[in-house]
Every structure is written in C-alpha cells, then in structure tokens.
Amino acid sequence: MATPSTDVKTQNPATAEPTNEADQTAAAEPTKPASLPSVFVNSEPIRPEQVENAVKFLSHPKVRGSPVMYRRSFLEKKGLTKEEIDEAFLRVPDSSPTVQAATINQDAQTKTVSNAQTQAPVQAQQPAAAAPAGVISRTISQPRFHWSHAIYAIGILAVSGAGTAVIFKNAVVPRLKSWIRKIASEDENGVAQKTDSKPSVAEEAAAAAKAAADAAAQVAKVSQEMMNTNIEEKRYFRNLTDMLDVQLREMRAMSFSIRKLEEQNNMGALPSYNQDYRVSSSKQQPYANGKAEFDSLSGRSSSPPAPAEPSVPPHPKSYMEIMAMVQRGEKPPNVKDIDDSPPNPHQPISNSRVDPRSKPWQSGQAPNSSGPYQLNGDSDQGNGDPSIPWWQRKNVRITEVENEEDSKVGQYYSSGAPEQPARSSWVPPQPPPIAMAEAAEAIRRPKPAVQKEQQSSDDQSVAEPSDELQRITKISETGGAALNTTNGIASETSPSEIQEEQEQNY
Amino acid sequence: MPVFKTPFNGYSVKFSPFYENRLAVATAQNFGILGNGRVHVLSLPPSPGAPVAEIAAYDTADAVYDIAWSESHDSILVAAVADGSVKVYDSNLPPASNPLRSLHEHSREVHSVDYNPTRRDSFLTASWDDSVKLWTVDRPASIRTFKEHAYCVYAAAWNPRHADVFASASGDCTVRVWDVREPGSTMIIPAHDFEVLYTDWNKYDDCILATASVDKTIRVWDVRSFRVPVTVLNGHSYAVRKVKFSPHRGSLMVSCSYDMAVCLWDYMVEDALIGRYDHHTEFAVGVDMSVLVEGLLASTGWDELVYVWQHGTDPRAP
Numbered sequence: 001m002a003t004p005s006t007d008v009k010t011q012n013p014a015t016a017e018p019t020n021e022a023d024q025t026a027a028a029e030p031t032k033p034a035s036l037p038s039v040f041v042n043s044e045p046i047r048p049e050q051v052e053n054a055v056k057f058l059s060h061p062k063v064r065g066s067p068v069m070y071r072r073s074f075l076e077k078k079g080l081t082k083e084e085i086d087e088a089f090l091r092v093p094d095s096s097p098t099v100q101a102a103t104i105n106q107d108a109q110t111k112t113v114s115n116a117q118t119q120a121p122v123q124a125q126q127p128a129a130a131a132p133a134g135v136i137s138r139t140i141s142q143p144r145f146h147w148s149h150a151i152y153a154i155g156i157l158a159v160s161g162a163g164t165a166v167i168f169k170n171a172v173v174p175r176l177k178s179w180i181r182k183i184a185s186e187d188e189n190g191v192a193q194k195t196d197s198k199p200s201v202a203e204e205a206a207a208a209a210k211a212a213a214d215a216a217a218q219v220a221k222v223s224q225e226m227m228n229t230n231i232e233e234k235r236y237f238r239n240l241t242d243m244l245d246v247q248l249r250e251m252r253a254m255s256f257s258i259r260k261l262e263e264q265n266n267m268g269a270l271p272s273y274n275q276d277y278r279v280s281s282s283k284q285q286p287y288a289n290g291k292a293e294f295d296s297l298s299g300r301s302s303s304p305p306a307p308a309e310p311s312v313p314p315h316p317k318s319y320m321e322i323m324a325m326v327q328r329g330e331k332p333p334n335v336k337d338i339d340d341s342p343p344n345p346h347q348p349i350s351n352s353r354v355d356p357r358s359k360p361w362q363s364g365q366a367p368n369s370s371g372p373y374q375l376n377g378d379s380d381q382g383n384g385d386p387s388i389p390w391w392q393r394k395n396v397r398i399t400e401v402e403n404e405e406d407s408k409v410g411q412y413y414s415s416g417a418p419e420q421p422a423r424s425s426w427v428p429p430q431p432p433p434i435a436m437a438e439a440a441e442a443i444r445r446p447k448p449a450v451q452k453e454q455q456s457s458d459d460q461s462v463a464e465p466s467d468e469l470q471r472i473t474k475i476s477e478t479g480g481a482a483l484n485t486t487n488g489i490a491s492e493t494s495p496s497e498i499q500e501e502q503e504q505n506y
Numbered sequence: 507m508p509v510f511k512t513p514f515n516g517y518s519v520k521f522s523p524f525y526e527n528r529l530a531v532a533t534a535q536n537f538g539i540l541g542n543g544r545v546h547v548l549s550l551p552p553s554p555g556a557p558v559a560e561i562a563a564y565d566t567a568d569a570v571y572d573i574a575w576s577e578s579h580d581s582i583l584v585a586a587v588a589d590g591s592v593k594v595y596d597s598n599l600p601p602a603s604n605p606l607r608s609l610h611e612h613s614r615e616v617h618s619v620d621y622n623p624t625r626r627d628s629f630l631t632a633s634w635d636d637s638v639k640l641w642t643v644d645r646p647a648s649i650r651t652f653k654e655h656a657y658c659v660y661a662a663a664w665n666p667r668h669a670d671v672f673a674s675a676s677g678d679c680t681v682r683v684w685d686v687r688e689p690g691s692t693m694i695i696p697a698h699d700f701e702v703l704y705t706d707w708n709k710y711d712d713c714i715l716a717t718a719s720v721d722k723t724i725r726v727w728d729v730r731s732f733r734v735p736v737t738v739l740n741g742h743s744y745a746v747r748k749v750k751f752s753p754h755r756g757s758l759m760v761s762c763s764y765d766m767a768v769c770l771w772d773y774m775v776e777d778a779l780i781g782r783y784d785h786h787t788e789f790a791v792g793v794d795m796s797v798l799v800e801g802l803l804a805s806t807g808w809d810e811l812v813y814v815w816q817h818g819t820d821p822r823a824p
Contacts (some may be wrong), residue, residue, distance in 0.1 A: 322536045
C-alpha cells in the first residue's frame with residue numbers, strides 16, 4: 001500500500017549510513033534534517049511472502065472467529081510490519097463481522113454435506129436448509145444460525161438413520177434367510193426346505209434367546225464385581241484421608257509451636273520477615289492459588305533455571321497468603337483507607353530553585369558544576385577520604401569483578417591501561433583546565449575532520465561497532481581514564497568534560 | 507553503604523537529576539497485590555555509615571509502581587499509582603499540601619512513568635490498560651494517548667537524543683517505537699516470545715535499545731535492523747524486571763531480576779556479565795544508575811530495602 005512515507009523508506013536502506021553521519025554533522029539539537037526520524041521508522045519494503053502467509057492465516061475459519069486485535073497481535077509477534085498486516089487485511093475477502101455470517105453459511109453447507117449418510121434425504125434437505133439458512137444469515141447473528149442448523153442436522157440424522165434401518169431390514173434379513181436355506185439344503189435332500197426353514201428359524205430364535213440370557217447373566221456378574229471393587233476402593237480411600245488428616249494435624253501443631261518459639265525469640269525487635277518465610281515455608285503446604293506450577297516454596301535458592309520456558313519464581317510465603325486472601329475476597333488487615341487526593345488541585349506549581357543540568361551524553365557543560373555537594377575536593381566532608389563524598393569514590397579494584405581479558409572494559413573504571421600512552425597522541429595537548437580549548441577546537445574544525453583524525457590516529461582495535469558514535473564513545477572513555485590517572489581524583493570533572501566535548505555529535 | 511528500610515515492598519528507585527545525594531523510592535504494601543502505597547524521598551548521608559535521611563514520605567491509597575523526577579523542577583516527582591492515577595508531588599511543600607495533582611485517566615494500573623530528558627517538560631505513563639499517555643505537569647489532561655498494544659504496557663522510555671521518540675514495552679511480547687508527532691507507532695519489534703517487562707535506550711547510541719523480558723534474557727536491538735537482536739544476554743535465572751543503560755558509559759547496563767540479583771553488563775564484550783550483586787533477599791524489582799555520579803547504583807526489592815552503592819563495592823558493607 002502506497003503511503004506517503006514509502007519514498008523515505010525506499011531511500012532509507014541505501015542512505016542509512018550517510019544519514020547517520022549527516023545527523024552527527026548537523027547543527028543544533030532541536031532542528032533535525034527531515035530524513036532523521038526515518039531511522040525510527042520501518043524502512044523495509046513489503047515482503048510478499050509474509051503477506052501471503054498472513055492472508056492464509058486470516059482466511060482460516062478459526063481465525064475469523066477471533067477478535068481483530070488478537071489477529072493483529074499474532075501477526076505482529078511473527079514480525080510483520082504494519083504495512084504488511086494492513087495489506088493482508090485488505091486482501092482477505094472480508095474480516096468484518098457482518099460478512100462472517102455469510103462465510104459461516106458456506107461452512108454450514110459443507111457441514112451438512114459431510115454429515116449426511118445417505119445422499120437422497122440430504123439432497124432433499126439441503127436446498128431447504130440452504131434457503132432458510134441463507135435468509136437467516138443476513139438477518140440473524142451467528143449463534144441462532146447455528147442452533148437452527150443443529151436442529152436441521154439432527155432431523156436429517158434421524159431420518160437417515162431410520163431409512164437405513166428400514167433398508168437394512170428389508171435387504172439384509174432376506175439374504176440371511178436365503179443363506180440359511182442354502183446351508184440346510186446342502187445337508188438334506190432339498191425337498192422340505194420350506195418346512196425346515198420355519199423350525200430352523202424357531203431354533204435360531206431359541207438359541208439367540210439362550211445366548212442373550214447367558215450374556216445377561218455375565219453382565220450381572222461383572223456389575224456385581226465392579227460394585228465390590230468400588231466398595232473396596234472407598235474403604236481404602238477413607239483410610240487414606242484419615243491418615244492424611246492425622247498428618248495435617250501433626251504438621252499444624254508443629255508449625256504452631258515453631259511460631260511460638262519464634263515469637264519468643266523476636267520480641268521487641270523488628271520482625272524478621274525473611275526468617276519467617278524460610279522457616280515456615282518448608283513446614284506448611286502451599287496454599288491453593290491460581291499458580292498451579294508453583295512447586296518450589298522451600299527450595300528457593302537451589303531451584304535451577306528452566307532451559308527455555310520461563311519458570312515461575314518462588315514467591316515469599318506471605319505473598320501466597322495475601323493472594324489467597326484476595327482470591328477469597330478478603331481485604332488484608334493492614335490496609336488503611338487513605339485519602340490521597342490533592343488538597344488544592346489548582347495549587348500553582350512553583351518555579352524550580354535549581355537550573356536543570358545537561359546530561360552526560362548531551363553537549364554542553366559538565367553535569368557536576370553546580371549543586372550543594374561539591375565534588376572537586378573543596379568540601380570538608382570529614383569522612384576520612386581527603387576530598388570527595390563516599391559515593392564519588394571510584395573503586396579501582398573493579399577489575400577483579402570484571403573480566404580482565406578485555407582491556408577496554410577494564411578501562412572504564414580502572415586507572416591503568418597499556419594503550420593509554422599511544423592514545424594520548426590525540427588527547428588535546430592543553431592541560432585539562434583549558435578543557436574549553438577542546439571545545440573550541442571541535443567547533444573550529446569541521447566535524448568529519450575531527451572524526452577522521454580520531455579514527456586515523458587511533459590504533460586501538462575497536463570491536464564491532466559500525467556506528468562512529470560508538471567508536472568515539474570508546475575513544476573518549478579511554479581518554480578519560482587516561483586523564484584520570486594523570487590528574488588524580490581531584491579533577492574528575494575534567495575527564496567527563498572532555499568526554500562530552502568529544503562526544504559532541506549533533 | 508547506606509541502606510534504607512521501607513515499611514512496604516519496594517518497586518522502583520530513581521536518583522534525582524538535580525541533587526547527587528537524593529533519590530525517590532516507590533513502594534507498595536502487600537507486594538502490590540492489594541494495599542496502600544508510599545513514596546519516599548531520601549537523602550544520602552555524607553558518610554556511608556550514617557543513616558539515610560527521609561526528607562519526605564507520601565501515602566497513597568493504592569500501590570505505587572513507579573516514580574520519576576521532573577527534569578525541569580528540582581523538587582517535583584511524578585508517581586504511577588495502581589489505581590490508575592498519576593500523582594504529582596512537590597517535596598519542597600509540606601506534606602499537607604501534597605499531592606499537587608492527581609491525574610486520573612488510565613482505566614487500569616499505571617505501571618511506569620518516564621520524564622523526557624531532552625524537552626524536560628513532558629512525561630509518559632504506561633498502563634495495564636494497553637495504552638501510553640503523554641502529559642505535562644501543568645495540564646490537567648493528557649496530551650496524547652497511544653493505544654496500539656494488545657496487552658498491558660509495562661514501560662515507556664524516551665529516546666535520550668530525539669525528543670519526540672520513545673519506545674514502549676508490552677505484555678503482547680512486542681516493543682513499539684513511537685514518534686509523538688505520528689498518530690501510530692513507527693516500528694514494531696517482536697522482541698521476545700514472552701512478555702517484555704522493560705525497555706531502555708542507549709544514551710550514547712540513539713538507535714540501540716535494550717529489552718528485559720520474562721524469558722530471563724535481555725536483548726539489545728538496533729532499530730535500523732530490528733529483525734535480529736544485536737545480542738542476547740543470558741545470566742538471570744528468572745524474569746528480568748528492569749534494564750537500564752548507563753548515563754556515563756555507552757555499552758554499560760544494569761539489570762534487576764526476580765532471581766534477586768542486580769547484574770551489570772557490557773553488551774559489546776563477549777563475556778557480557780561484568781558484575782553481579784546478590785544483596786537482595788527477595789525479588790529485586792527496582793534499579794537505577796545515577797546521572798550525576800558515575801558508577802553510583804541504587805536498587806530496591808520486595809525485601810523492603812533500598813541499597814545505594816558504588817559499582818565495585820559491596821552493597822551490604824557497613
């Protein structure tokens with residue numbers, strides 16, 4: 001389906017890379033080139049095979065009975081784009097509810113054909129069924145149509161059954177009789193066949209009656225045996241439930257006594273909810289709730305992860321209690337009625353006392369420039385560390401936690417890295433206090449030139465990122481780490497400033 | 507490292523973009539099933555051994571699932587409440603004057619709220635009524651409603667560079683990319699085979715986003731080629747509740763999961779898991795990285811504790 005954005009889409013695959021570069025070289029943040037938003041728009045052309053699959057899916061009778069939203073959601077999960085889904089909906093003859101009745105009419109007709117056992121009565125009925133069905137489908141909604149059709153089907157079945165029974169009696173029984181006569185005539189002289197046929201029929205009837213009586217006797221015996229076994233099963237079951245009741249009582253008594261002991265231990269202090277959970281969870285049976293697959297109450301820490309399907313994590317015991325209460329319709333006891341409505345809905349919103357700071361990833365000043373807490377070593381925190389609050393302290397030992405194979409990762413936080421001297425070649429020659437010169441350089445030189453310089457002089461084998469922004473991010477981060485070592489902790493603002501200057505990509 | 511005990515189960519924690527030592531916590535009584543909620547505004551002490559101070563606390567009738575600081579006002583926060591309302595608080599005003607506003611438009615629980623970091627004037631709310639709404643603090647009604655998902659929307663996240671682009675994560679297993687200037691979503695990413703619980707953009711590459719899902723994985727996507735993820739991160743043993751990109755390092759992410767762990771990842775590295783913290787004793791449901799202080803992490807969980815620590819240190823260390 002042609003939409004206004006298809007032009008952009010066809011351009012986009014070819015121009016994705018240059019568009020990104022164009023983004024980075026563009027001027028200010030708010031005004032963007034027209035092609036920029038297309039990065040967030042699906043640029044793929046419509047895939048015909050996907051549309052065909054979707055059409056098949058939508059044409060399926062079962063799918064037609066489902067809400068439109070579920071059909072769309074299913075196709076989206078399969079990876080179809082909006083355009084492909086729309087196209088499929090258009091191609092399918094109809095997906096609106098009014099036409100569904102007509103298609104069901106067709107289904108009903110096929111059903112009547114398949115249900116018929118003999119063709120004659122069905123063919124007589126079918127036009128009759130089709131005509132009222134056709135009329136009904138346009139006026140009456142789906143369920144009623146089904147009911148009337150069901151009645152028709154039952155009638156057809158009854159008639160056909162009766163017909164076949166009659167035909168069977170008329171056709172098969174004479175054959176049987178003639179077969180018996182043949183056998184009788186083979187044994188005797190074929191003179192008194194007629195006279196023999198009658199007594200043979202009588203004998204057969206007597207034999208059949210005997211067989212029926214025997215069968216009935218057997219059936220009676222079997223049913224008696226079944227009764228006996230049922231009674232025995234009931235006895236066993238009663239014993240089992242009695243034993244279970246006894247066990248339950250014992251368990252309850254034990255848990256009660258344990259709780260008492262715990263209460264005695266925890267008097268006065270904050271209740272140790274966690275201990276409660278762990279101890280009592282292993283004693284009590286899980287409460288009935290909607291989560292049938294819940295089976296690992298007691299072994300929380302040792303439950304292995306399921307390979308592919310998400311497993312239900314073990315919930316704390318009181319969570320199960322509350323779920324059970326809610327399902328019973330009770331309100332948990334600690335819930336209060338709170339009025340949280342605004343006391344003055346028209347209260348004017350005051351002005352901010354502090355100006356917003358720019359983000360580390362945005363261009364502009366350093367984020368740490370203002371604020372009540374100093375970071376540059378001027379503060380007198382008195383916390384043992386010479387100049388910075390405790391949360392500013394960067395842990396040099398983080399390389400233990402991280403993998404040390406990749407030095408790039410280590411350079412995020414650690415202070416030493418082998419490549420730094422090599423990289424310092426592109427680090428601005430001015431010392432950090434003149435960090436603004438970096439900005440001045442960046443502004444003076446055109447952006448691609450700056451990037452090319454960085455890329456050409458950088459010997460570090462940067463990994464896969466094709467995006468230049470990521471490359472620059474890496475370079476700036478390692479450059480920041482380098483500066484961190486040379487200038488010490490006091491000038492923490494400057495590496496971040498320089499990072500920002502280098503990450504200026506508009 | 508400072509620890510704060512909340513009376514209710516923790517759901518979300520966010521650092522203030524104005525003050526390095528300030529953070530907000532969203533909590534819910536009874537695990538958020540049925541009960542009240544509370545918003546805490548905390549102040550970190552100058553020394554790690556000192557207790558965390560509570561500047562303000564606001565009670566709500568229903569659970570608070572998420573909290574967000576205003577990017578334009580230093581003391582305003584927005585809370586996502588389980589009764590479908592969005593409440594605006596001003597921590598500089600006395601508790602009796604709070605909340606400033608209660609915006610009630612969602613028909614079901616509001617699960618997430620995100621403030622626009624570039625425009626600074628608007629925020630998004632994601633709700634279980636399958637829609638995302640766009641608001642500003644000064645208007646009583648929403649500006650836009652984005653309703654396309656087929657199931658609960660669990661999170662919405664603004665793009666850090668493009669002020670009009672955001673992504674939404676939903677229980678219909680897709681992530682949608684939207685532009686507020688367009689009527690509908692501009693991209694549908696079938697991200698997982700199970701519910702997607704959270705999504706966040708890479709702050710240094712505006713085309714990369716990460717998704718956290720019930721299927722225990724975190725997937726990193728490039729919107730320019732969204733058929734196949736850039737990478738799939740395994741390591742959590744239960745559903746991953748949140749994933750956030752670092753504001754300071756381009757490929758660094760932090761995640762929290764129902765396996766009670768907070769993990770640190772670098773998705774550009776082959777062995778992506780670079781840190782794991784098991785300090786929580788219940789589901790770890792909220793995590794945040796400070797924008798103002800590099801390496802500072804905060805997390806909260808159903809064990810009713812809020813931890814703040816510097817990456818590489820032990821959160822439970824005194």
